[in-house]
Amino acid sequence: MVKEIERAGIPVVHMCTVTPISMTVGANRIVPTIAIPHPLGNPSLTMEEEKDIRRKLVGRALKALTTEVTEQTIFEE
Amino acid sequence: MKLELGYIQIKDIQFSKECKVENGTLFIDPEVVKAFMYQDDDVKAWVKDFSFDIAKPGESVRITPVKDVIEPRVKVEGQGGQFPGVIAKVDTVGSGKTHVLRGMAVVTAGKIVGFQEGIIDMTGPGADYTYFSKLNNFVVVAEPVEGYQDHKHEYEHAVRIAGLRAAVCIGELGRNVTPDETQEFETFGIIEGAKKFPELPRVAYVHMLQSQGLLHDTYVYGVDAKRSLTTIINPTETMDGAILSGNCVSACDKNTTYHHQNNPVVAELFAQHGKKLNYVCNIITNENVYLADKQRSSDWTAKLCRLLDLDGAIVSQEGFGNPDTDLIMNTKKIELQGVKTTIITDEYAGQDGKSQSLADADPLADAVVTGGNANQNIILPPMDKVIGTLDYVDVIAGGHNGSLRPDGSIEAEIQVITGATNEMGFGLLSAR
Numbered sequence: 001m002v003k004e005i006e007r008a009g010i011p012v013v014h015m016c017t018v019t020p021i022s023m024t025v026g027a028n029r030i031v032p033t034i035a036i037p038h039p040l041g042n043p044s045l046t047m048e049e050e051k052d053i054r055r056k057l058v059g060r061a062l063k064a065l066t067t068e069v070t071e072q073t074i075f076e077e
Numbered sequence: 078m079k080l081e082l083g084y085i086q087i088k089d090i091q092f093s094k095e096c097k098v099e100n101g102t103l104f105i106d107p108e109v110v111k112a113f114m115y116q117d118d119d120v121k122a123w124v125k126d127f128s129f130d131i132a133k134p135g136e137s138v139r140i141t142p143v144k145d146v147i148e149p150r151v152k153v154e155g156q157g158g159q160f161p162g163v164i165a166k167v168d169t170v171g172s173g174k175t176h177v178l179r180g181m182a183v184v185t186a187g188k189i190v191g192f193q194e195g196i197i198d199m200t201g202p203g204a205d206y207t208y209f210s211k212l213n214n215f216v217v218v219a220e221p222v223e224g225y226q227d228h229k230h231e232y233e234h235a236v237r238i239a240g241l242r243a244a245v246c247i248g249e250l251g252r253n254v255t256p257d258e259t260q261e262f263e264t265f266g267i268i269e270g271a272k273k274f275p276e277l278p279r280v281a282y283v284h285m286l287q288s289q290g291l292l293h294d295t296y297v298y299g300v301d302a303k304r305s306l307t308t309i310i311n312p313t314e315t316m317d318g319a320i321l322s323g324n325c326v327s328a329c330d331k332n333t334t335y336h337h338q339n340n341p342v343v344a345e346l347f348a349q350h351g352k353k354l355n356y357v358c359n360i361i362t363n364e365n366v367y368l369a370d371k372q373r374s375s376d377w378t379a380k381l382c383r384l385l386d387l388d389g390a391i392v393s394q395e396g397f398g399n400p401d402t403d404l405i406m407n408t409k410k411i412e413l414q415g416v417k418t419t420i421i422t423d424e425y426a427g428q429d430g431k432s433q434s435l436a437d438a439d440p441l442a443d444a445v446v447t448g449g450n451a452n453q454n455i456i457l458p459p460m461d462k463v464i465g466t467l468d469y470v471d472v473i474a475g476g477h478n479g480s481l482r483p484d485g486s487i488e489a490e491i492q493v494i495t496g497a498t499n500e501m502g503f504g505l506l507s508a509r
Contacts, residue, residue: 017368018402024437036366036399037291 002027013061015039019074029064030074033057079263080313081174083153083256087181090131090213098250103181105215105247113246114217114239123235125222130464132184132199132214137461139203140216142194142469143495144185144233144325145240146209146333149178149248150318159245160318162299163238171314176251182212182335183247185240186465187219189233192472193292195328195495196457196487203457205505206497209335216464217243233292237323241334262313262347264356267385274355278388281357282312282342283378283407283418287324287331287395288363294323295332295395297361303370307362307377309385312343315359327474329451329497330423332395341502342391342421357385362407364400371403379410393421394500397451401436412441423448423498428490448498449506451475452490459485 002014003026014027017039022030033039040057041050064075086101093104107129114120114127132138152158155173158165184197197209204210219239225232265273286295288303295302297310297320310319320337343359350356362378365371382390390411394404401422408418420442424434430450470481475492482488491497498504 017366018371018399018437019368020402020406021399021437032368034367036289 013064078311083176083259084179114242119235123232128218130216136199138199139460140464141196146335147183147244149244151248170317183244184214184216193326206494277355280354280389282359283392296321302363327492328495329492364403375406382416383414387416389417405437408442419444421446424450451492457487
């Protein structure tokens, strides 16, 4: 899906836990997430802590989306 | 470490008031098994009732939803007991003598999650995809207490324990029976083995264990594999009940407890041990849901391969999807240590077989054995009798809305069949 959307000329950020698969399938902008069953949250944290995590991940994704890349890039920060 | 297995061939199972094994027939009183299962407090707390049935090869019988398959055994000599750390006390198994009731199994069935459990057909085209159709099966169908829906983990635990207890109860009947055949298995200390077979390549088995949580777990001496680092285990320990299944979705490529007891990779490595290779040990490693865990566990696997001075490793996967990454990480890192690998996996290549087979890949993973394409479609004709219920056929992994047809036949992917594309190579699909 990532590749097809990008083929249509729209940049895509792939947020996922298993970044090696994302690299293998050819995503260009990758943001690592928490865990496979709960990519954008963590049930062991409080609601406030989770909100903080989500905000940071979405922020990172938006930053990745607006960053020019010349090769497949994982945005850790 | 040396283990002797004594095989007692079971050709038939009959319900009886007396419990015994005589001339290859298991006579069993289900009430005795039931009482033994209910001695466990968790079973008492979560299982409302059990019903029992017998399914024999060739009968028009469908068993579903299948949770686990277990071979009844009994420790007759040496350290430890059956299923150490879970049923017997924690003690190292894998040496001494164990009697095996061969040709039969305890099958646990009944709804736990519904979509997570499998199907065993005793005849017809479905039977050709599962080895368990060739066994005399003592089927235990569990029924949960009211309100279990919010406690599925506790209920799964209770049914898992119940199945193991049933196998222990039946296995005990083989204690004083003279085996039809015995076989010995032995591996050596690292230096001892190297001195004994200086010319032979050193080979280990990297045994990947499903440990994703959410009822996809494996237990080693009672330890949940997701909470353990990669470690070493003697092959005879795994043959003697040290590793137990706590998962069954997708049914086709999850290792039941029976698979662990009868791992064909272990069997084949033993068959070549001292002839073509020196079978050093097994390395067990998990398949967790955090990327950091995948990194750490695969790093550790490669480190151990180097530490053991291996020449080669056989890597078997359990499951598919994200575990494909664990598989590829393990393989790549082991190869980079200069140790040759062959991997055993299965494929999700679409119903037409034209899609990419694995979610991950690497050029270093260049020797691959497949258990088959789990997406392959099959039509399972109606059976005269169903043990369990057909209520979950449409939602079982590999089924779809309309899988269960009005005449009782099933159209689904072979994914629904317990053990169909097993990644230890414990399957009936073959190109040979």
